Amino acid sequence: MLNQLDNPAPRDCGDCPIRHRAVCARCEVDELEQLDKIKYYRSFQAGRTVIWAGDEMDFVGSVITGIASLAQTMEDGRTQMVGLLLPSDFVGRPGRDTAAYDVVAVSDIVMCCFRKKPFEKMMEQTPHIAQRLLEMTLDELDAAREWMLLLGRKTAREKIASFLSILARRNASLHLAQGDGPLVFDLPLTREAMADYLGLTLETVSRQISALKRDGVIQLNGKRNVTVPDFDRLQEESGDDADGGMLS
């Protein structure tokens, strides 16, 4: 494998896979045309840094494909991931001109970027964008708060189970809800990245995954492919309410 990205063919909003979920979700055709004038696409290989915390940032944008991480690092190197950016998630903050967090491509990613200044100007005139961004930000805030409970109060096993449960649920909703057969999905993160996300060490992550496997809660094919024979069982292990503590 070349491990090199093609220069992404400029797409049209019309066939954008995240058209209905991103900041531009509510935009009318004419608004999309305006956005089109200030947008450009960028690709990053897995492992590359999109931007460092503190760096000047002259764009905002959306993840179109792939996964990126948002992380904070302390002086001595301890790091905490504060968000996982999935397709349609928004990067950057209008009104701020330096990045608050490190953004790193976890897999190969493609982003749709808007030049910041004109985007900000457009936001003032286009309620559809501000409305959608508010909605997305409120959702992120809920996710961050759910994560605070996980980081502050859950055991290592519960943290792993919670994370797997989220992945399982997301995949199930993507590939249409299959009754309740076994769920199968891939882990998008290395053990180390999972550790940074869950506030653990990579050794503890590895041990707890092994423990869940030993206890029959999950099965592994290779290191990265998980099957969950009984989702309710996994859910119990996560420490959340039966209904998944769903918010919205």
Added chain:
Amino acid sequence: MLNQLDNPAPRDCGDCPIRHRAVCARCEVDELEQLDKIKYYRSFQAGRTVIWAGDEMDFVGSVITGIASLAQTMEDGRTQMVGLLLPSDFVGRPGRDTAAYDVVAVSDIVMCCFRKKPFEKMMEQTPHIAQRLLEMTLDELDAAREWMLLLGRKTAREKIASFLSILARRNASLHLAQGDGPLVFDLPLTREAMADYLGLTLETVSRQISALKRDGVIQLNGKRNVTVPDFDRLQEESGDDADGGMLS
């Protein structure tokens, strides 16, 4: 002390102490008049619950005076505070009709509430409100992410120092920045509430406060009054960068 609140005299937005910081910060006079028609004041004694997670919520609103907490509880009783609501902070989410978290008055509080339905309608027509709410939500998201680093990666001592540092900074900015003499302020929370905020037990909180006192980082007058002789020293103990890791 009677421990009973006077029925709060209905105020006028004109002399509202949080007029320039709350959701209504950007509103024009006519917009305030509109808001006035759908608003009402409510008071809660310290310790009272404003609303339980899952309860139906037919209002949104702002904290005017006092402090409230936003918390999540697991089935077995473990709880994690996910936010501290200070004067001008917003409660509730437009578009959602049940509370996502327990809201509890930490001190006696007064709130300015808006009936949810008409507030939502008004938000659609009044960009000033939506704009301000977006800004406030982005700030809260940053605060939540800073807290994720604290919960996931900081030691107990660093957690306490970080919390004290935040309180000290807030008080300093309230009472005009005094050169760099010793800072003095009160702890608004019990040891248990601090524990729930910091993801610790109350015993650990007590021990670490004692340790910081023993090491001369802080002094105590009574249980709740703290003086910080050297702010930089406290800051170092918090594990944050010299500049406080300030975002905006």
Added chain:
DNA sequence: CGCAAAGATTGATCCACGTCAAAGAATTTC
């Protein structure tokens, strides 16, 4: 192919923080 590098597992040991328990302030109640 065979070597290097990255990722993952597993074991042995340590210690920061939780748990359990007692007792000392401070505040409220009658």
Added chain:
DNA sequence: GAAATTCTTTGACGTGGATCAATCTTTGCG
């Protein structure tokens, strides 16, 4: 003003997860 209640401190002890270290597996590359 004594008793009850709430908040806090402190001690003794146990443990979950971190740390240190070795080995294994997988993948990429000359």
